[in-house]
Amino acid sequence: MRRPCVLLVNWRDTGHPEGGGSERYVERMAESLARSGYRVEIQCAAYPGATHGEWRDGVRYRRRGNKFGVYPHALRAIRKSDADLVVDVQNGMPFFARLVAGCPVLVLVHHVHREQWISALGETLGRIGWGIESKIAPRLFRKCRYVTVSEVTKDELVTLGVDRSRIAVVPNGLDTPAPRESARSTDPTLVVVSRLVPHKRIEHAIDVVAELAPRWPALRLEVVGQGPWYEVLRDHAAKRGVADRVRLHGWLGEDEKHDVLARSWVHLCPSVKEGWGIVNMEAAAHGVPSVAYRSAGGVAESIVEGETGLLADDFADFTAQVEKVLADRRLRTAMGEAGVEWAKRFSWQDSAEQFESLVRDVASLSAPRPRTLTPQRLDQPVG
Template structure:
């Protein structure tokens, strides 16, 4: 099959995350299975307009807010070259189902819904919500791959046909020669991901401030980058809480360095307000680092409560309370370490790729 993927970012984009890892891990395996795969995504600083990575051909045009328009014109010009379009939904899709309805398979990571109002100012949020409602109506019969039962349930609640949805098993990508390191000598908490409102960065800092009052030698590592305007808020919050010497902002790091930091930290925390599938939780688990996170869709699908991690109510006080309890109880912590490791070892991208290509073939018109 000749597969075209539409995704606003790709595996090399510094702003990319778990969705881009998922996409690439499937795509390169589809290539190994004999399919041809092209991915159309936005440009980023110093990016190439076209390149081949792991057998996948990447075409880059436009910015993240214009790539959808460029993708439309690219397809119209090259429509005879492709049998299937995998249309990835991040807030909203590329609307390929409108101009290529018989070829479109959706890949939906999450349904934003009311979350939009927590991220954007009112007029803009209302516009995004309207677009989402329109797309959900247009895509309710489109064959759709999702990454968690929570996302499937959200789509069904919005009148998507359940029989047209498949929940893909997830996997983990671990750099070669990565081995668990010794934990830091002082209590070290880590947060991994983009630094922004959606990821709950300010709640994370506030929660750590409460932890630091109880455990004075504890430190927080923020691993990830953010927009300049938001980073000013981050730095101001750190300064206001008097945490300048206890919080380290690592910025964007390589996958190898990310796993090394996860291995050295004691606990992964996240105050994210919504996730399609919390990839960093099993990544941390693979490094014997348990997680304490907000009880949200996407995390509930991964955490086995108080066995592989802890789900808490969505407020910094509860997040801090559970972190402190776990750090102060060595026996509970070591048991959770072992269970989080065992749980993480069950994930495989091979299973993800196999299930996804089977679904694509079953719903393809060729």
């Protein structure tokens, strides 16, 4: 019996040097579908050191093209596919799957990129990109269903002309971290876990340290993550006179990352925009409150303001909120305890079940028979 097939077209996978939380979400949904009996394929960009094709956790990966070349390769894959559903993962720029797909298309949007286009591509290309995302894509997908990870992004999509009734919300899940042996640091410690790219604004976290250093002589910042902004951040810390207080770890494995989170006092999320903010939940699971910007999209949902963290309106407010949490041990403890309980409400299994239900509904499919996955390999690259 033919198993139903789902093709996901995405800019990157989690192995990509710039892969992050949105890629983790896509892969978790894909892996769950594979376990449930679907044939699942992910078409994404190539990168140095990656194979052109592989099987991983029951999902078939095909990697073709670079940052921009991935789009024509994805269109070719969609056109040739016998998929029952195509998931067009719109990270700002859609893959225009509806133009060539011979099946229903589900559009996955983590967040709207209004603020990021110009900072990433400059004035001219940025305006073109935002025009495609805000004007062309909603018209192209006007008959398609959407899925996003937060009510905030759902509301933003509605402002772009997407009918609210066509948008489902399936939140990010969370891997409950194992108890850590590392104790909370005796020194006030801030932490950022993020890709090192401009729109994450990790400079703001460094600036917070510089602003608070005169009143907090033992304050330090730990930054976990990799990306092209590493040298910029190192130089910025030096210019602000806090290079000795800022540790840029680079990439860390999951255990090491959770050790850093567990010993920190406050987690900072100064990003311009997030669809949800998985790391806010990871910090909460360790009893670490977060501080983020109110305008940054889904963080206003992953952080329960006043209970698991605080939200700020501008940089001065951001700095003040960080100091408020640092200075008030009772507040920090109460937020940490509330965060642990809040994090328990989210799991990848629950999110995956919601996602599969949506897949069946959009593609008019019956639930397939769950499978026991066996290791597979791609002996020949797939074109």
